[in-house]
Structure formats: C-alpha cells, structure tokens
Amino acid sequence: MKLQELLKSLHPIVPFKGENPVITSIENDNRKVQKGSLFICIKGYTVDGHDFAESAVEKGAAAILAERPLSLEVPVVVVKDTTRAMAVLADTFYEQPTKKLQLIGITGTNGKTTTSHLIEKIFADAGKKTGLIGTMYTKIADKTLETKNTTPESLTLQKTFRQMVEAGVGLAVMEVSSHALDQGRVHRCDYDVAVFTNLTQDHLDYHKTMAEYQRAKSLLFAQLGNSFENEKPKFAVINADDPASEMLSRSTAANVITYGIDEEADIQAKNIHMTPKGTRFELWIEDDSYPINIQFLGKFSVYNVLASIAAALVSGIGINEIIHSIESVEGVAGRFELVNAGQEYTVIVDYAHTPDSLENVLNTIQHFAKKRIFVVVGCGGDRDKTKRPLMAQIACRLATDPIFTSDNPRSEEQIAILKDMEAGVEGEVYQVIPDRKEAIEMAISQASAGDVILIAGKGHETYQIIGNVVHDFDDRRVAREAIEVR
Numbered sequence: 001m002k003l004q005e006l007l008k009s010l011h012p013i014v015p016f017k018g019e020n021p022v023i024t025s026i027e028n029d030n031r032k033v034q035k036g037s038l039f040i041c042i043k044g045y046t047v048d049g050h051d052f053a054e055s056a057v058e059k060g061a062a063a064i065l066a067e068r069p070l071s072l073e074v075p076v077v078v079v080k081d082t083t084r085a086m087a088v089l090a091d092t093f094y095e096q097p098t099k100k101l102q103l104i105g106i107t108g109t110n111g112k113t114t115t116s117h118l119i120e121k122i123f124a125d126a127g128k129k130t131g132l133i134g135t136m137y138t139k140i141a142d143k144t145l146e147t148k149n150t151t152p153e154s155l156t157l158q159k160t161f162r163q164m165v166e167a168g169v170g171l172a173v174m175e176v177s178s179h180a181l182d183q184g185r186v187h188r189c190d191y192d193v194a195v196f197t198n199l200t201q202d203h204l205d206y207h208k209t210m211a212e213y214q215r216a217k218s219l220l221f222a223q224l225g226n227s228f229e230n231e232k233p234k235f236a237v238i239n240a241d242d243p244a245s246e247m248l249s250r251s252t253a254a255n256v257i258t259y260g261i262d263e264e265a266d267i268q269a270k271n272i273h274m275t276p277k278g279t280r281f282e283l284w285i286e287d288d289s290y291p292i293n294i295q296f297l298g299k300f301s302v303y304n305v306l307a308s309i310a311a312a313l314v315s316g317i318g319i320n321e322i323i324h325s326i327e328s329v330e331g332v333a334g335r336f337e338l339v340n341a342g343q344e345y346t347v348i349v350d351y352a353h354t355p356d357s358l359e360n361v362l363n364t365i366q367h368f369a370k371k372r373i374f375v376v377v378g379c380g381g382d383r384d385k386t387k388r389p390l391m392a393q394i395a396c397r398l399a400t401d402p403i404f405t406s407d408n409p410r411s412e413e414q415i416a417i418l419k420d421m422e423a424g425v426e427g428e429v430y431q432v433i434p435d436r437k438e439a440i441e442m443a444i445s446q447a448s449a450g451d452v453i454l455i456a457g458k459g460h461e462t463y464q465i466i467g468n469v470v471h472d473f474d475d476r477r478v479a480r481e482a483i484e485v486r
C-alpha cells in the first residue's frame, strides 16, 4: 500500500505532499523495522519513540509518522497524536479485519478472562473457528501465542485480527482493559457485542479516581453502535446488579441486554445452590426458566456464566446449545484451580488480586469450609497501592490464618509492600513471610484434614517479577511439591 493511500484514512487535513513510497509494514518499535516500513514514533511512559526514528531510517524505514518535524532523509508525516493515528492506520493497513469477524469485547474489573473463555467455548461447540485475546494468551484458531498485555496496542491487535481472518476465524472474543480503552488501543475495532462484568477498585495508580476508571470502561460502550453504515445490530451486555450499569447503559447507542441475580434483568439467575462440586441455579429468560448445573463455585461465577449466556444469545446461538456448553466447562486455568496431590485438605490457586475478587473467593470458600481457612496473599509492586491495606483487611476478616507474602514486587521493596498491607490490619493476627515459596510451604505444613488453603493473586502466572528479573514461579507447582514432601 502506498503512503498517500494509507494517510487518506487519517484526518483529511494531515498536510503531506512529499514522496509516496510503498509501505511494506507498519512498526512502532525500531527493532522490528524492515525495508519499506512506516515507523510510528510513540511517546511512551518509559522512552520516547522519536528518539529511535533515525535508527529506524538506518534499518530501511520508508517513512516516519511523528508528532514533531524531524530532519531525516525519508518523508516525515506530522500528526497531533501518533498513538491515535496508529490505531487508524493499522486498521486500514490490515484491511479492516474486525469488519470481517464477529467480535465480542469484555471489560470490567474482574471476570474478563473467565468470561472470555466461557464465550469461546460456546462458539467453538457451535462449530465456529474462534480467536481469543486476553491476559493468558492470544489464540488464533489452534495456534496459541504469548502476550505481554491483556489488550495489546493497536498495531499488534489489528495484525492479530488480520491473522484471524486469514485463518478462517469467525468469532473473536477479547478482554478490553481500562488501560487499553484509555490509550485508544481498540479504536476502530468493530465490536458486535460489548460485555460489562463489574466495576470495583483496582488500577487507581493509573486512573487516580474510580470516576475516571469508570469513564475509561464506559468508552467500550460509547464506541459501540453509533455507525450508520453498519448493518449489523450491536449489543451492550450489562450487569444489572452493578452500580455502574446505569451509567454504562446511558453511554451507548446499542441495544442493552441486562443480566443479574439480585436486580430484575433480561437474563436472570434465581435459586442459587452451591455444593463443594459446583453450583445449581434457575436461568430465567423472560417467562422461560432452565435448570443449570455448572462445575464452578460462587455467586461471582454465576455472573460470568450469565454474561456469557447473554453474549452468545444475542449473537444467535440457541439456548440449549449454550447451556450444554456452559455445563461442560470444568474451569479456567488459575481460576479457583484445585491442586490435588492426595492430601486431606483443599488447596486452591486463584487469580484474585483485587479486594473484590479476594472477598468473593474467600466468601465462597467460607460456604463449604469445615475448619481453618489459610490464605497466602501478596500485592503487586508498581500497581495500585491503595488496594494493599484493603486486601489485608479482607484476608484477616475472612480467613482464620492469613499469611502475607510477595506477588511480583517489581521495582518496589517487598518489605515496603508488606508494610502497606499491614497498615490495614493493626491488632489482627497474621503471619508475614516475604518469600512466596516459604509462605506456601508454611501454610501446607500447618494444614490438616478439612482445612482449606487459598493461594491468591498469581493464578496462571508462571513467574515472580523481582526488580527487572522474571523468575520461574508457579503457585500450583510449588504447592504440589510442598504437599508431596510433607
């Protein structure tokens, strides 16, 4: 594609009359530039991409997109906001892939990964080739790729969609983080369905206030269903029990479908019964009711199931097919995952890393725990500090044996993070064991028949980030080994 043709998709007053080279690829990382690339300079949080423009030209870049004039031997196109322009150009370069896919986006503080897997399963069972983008990985039909972010930046995202289209994927489901919405990583994505799980405290290091965090989430709904040229109906699937639902409903021009448990909703769960093996409830859709038996626990899991059912229903899948799929799901890796090595107590690894998720999971455990509840929990470094004392309080309130430990301290001192946690629980009884392996071993050495150990915060993660170093670490493996040597 020639540069001028590409630029037509930007704001019409981008003043550019220079050379018109063929653009062979778009890159925003100079290390990936090849002959003929358009290099986009992004001012990041860490470095300024403009500083790499010269190196990009040396590597063969045919043109540069920047926020200020640069004296280089190739055409330099100047725009106000390169990040924003990148989303538009990526969509154009990869030939608007999301118009050729059924696309479901999920946002909310907790439950995105779980819900995206449920939705993917329903569509796969219905015979669709599926794609998935989220915290754990990107999946393009049968191929799995590693990811750095829950929602990748626009260039990677649109390229991934292109690969999905080429692989014959019909339905893509993705997690849309608040950071991605705020930074415009999903601009130009043509969603058919946008799903809202819930809004509780997290990421205040980035968004500063809950109102700003909610505003970021609302963008997914505001960006849905305003297009006149689009024939496809758009749906916003919203949790009626969450206080943010009203504002989100008002943010969108799409059809709003609600789901819930406590409040009246289009799709509602009633008479929920939990056993140690699963959860049973009645699903109500208008005047019809269906008995449902899922293999996971907790009221929070019922919300994820309802959201998935709603998203699949509005996408045209039959209710009986949906129920069959949902009931066959055994679980999602690192979400309430049991570690069984023949022990007489229960060991659960769960990705709860927010106050609300920790509370939900511990409440669920309280429901069936007969004796002591251990919780091994830490808080991430370089992340929302205000959730630390809250998570500690919840651990002390809902567990009999809280053990505070480390969870990806990153550039922070482990001890400083633990002090932030302890500030919330003065006078309470707890242990502090900074080394996560030792903390897990301690819980396992103290547990006896009938007890439950929750190892929270890392779920599927297979690493512990200390400083800049990523160490191998898997809660599930560490727990299993500790049980086996006991």
Ligand SMILES: CC(=O)N[C@H]1[C@@H](OP(=O)(O)OP(=O)(O)OC[C@H]2O[C@@H](n3ccc(=O)[nH]c3=O)[C@H](O)[C@@H]2O)O[C@H](CO)[C@@H](O)[C@@H]1O[C@H](C)C(=O)N[C@@H](C)C(=O)N[C@H](CCC(=O)O)C(=O)O
Binding pocket: 028, 029, 030, 031, 041, 042, 043, 044, 045, 046, 047, 048, 049, 052, 148, 149, 150, 151, 152, 153, 177, 178, 179, 180
């Ligand atoms: C705060 C934030 O959002 N940071 C994201 C941002 O990084 P950054 O601004 O530091 O980038 P940078 O390193 O300064 O680079 C700036 C530019 O220079 C370029 N560069 C850089 C170095 C070089 O040698 N050459 C070069 O060309 C880069 O390619 C880039 O274009 O852009 C990167 C590339 O897209 C992201 O990977 C990175 O996410 C970091 C890893 C991150 O931790 N993000 C978190 C806050 C985040 O986004 N989390 C949400 C999930 C949250 C949740 O729901 O739980 C997510 O969607 O992942």
Ligand SMILES: Nc1ncnc2c1ncn2[C@@H]1O[C@H](COP(=O)(O)OP(=O)(O)OP(=O)(O)O)[C@@H](O)[C@H]1O
Binding pocket: 108, 109, 110, 111, 112, 113, 114, 115, 135, 150, 175, 197, 198, 300, 301, 303, 304, 334, 335, 336, 350, 351, 352, 353, 356, 357, 358, 360, 361, 459
């Ligand atoms: N609907 C829900 N409401 C509250 N808590 C939930 C819900 N679903 C899952 N959880 C809890 O939150 C944890 C994270 O779930 P999940 O990974 O599905 O969320 P996520 O939104 O993808 O998180 P992230 O933003 O880190 O990617 C789970 O391990 C569980 O403890």
Ligand SMILES: N[C@H](CCC[C@H](N)C(=O)O)C(=O)O
Binding pocket: 150, 353, 379, 380, 381, 383, 407, 408, 457, 458, 461
């Ligand atoms: N997506 C979340 C993951 C947190 C996982 C937890 N293990 C941590 O490192 O804080 C975040 O970046 O805030």
Ligand SMILES: [Mg+2]
Binding pocket: 112, 113, 114, 134, 135, 136, 150, 175
């Ligand atoms: Mg996730």
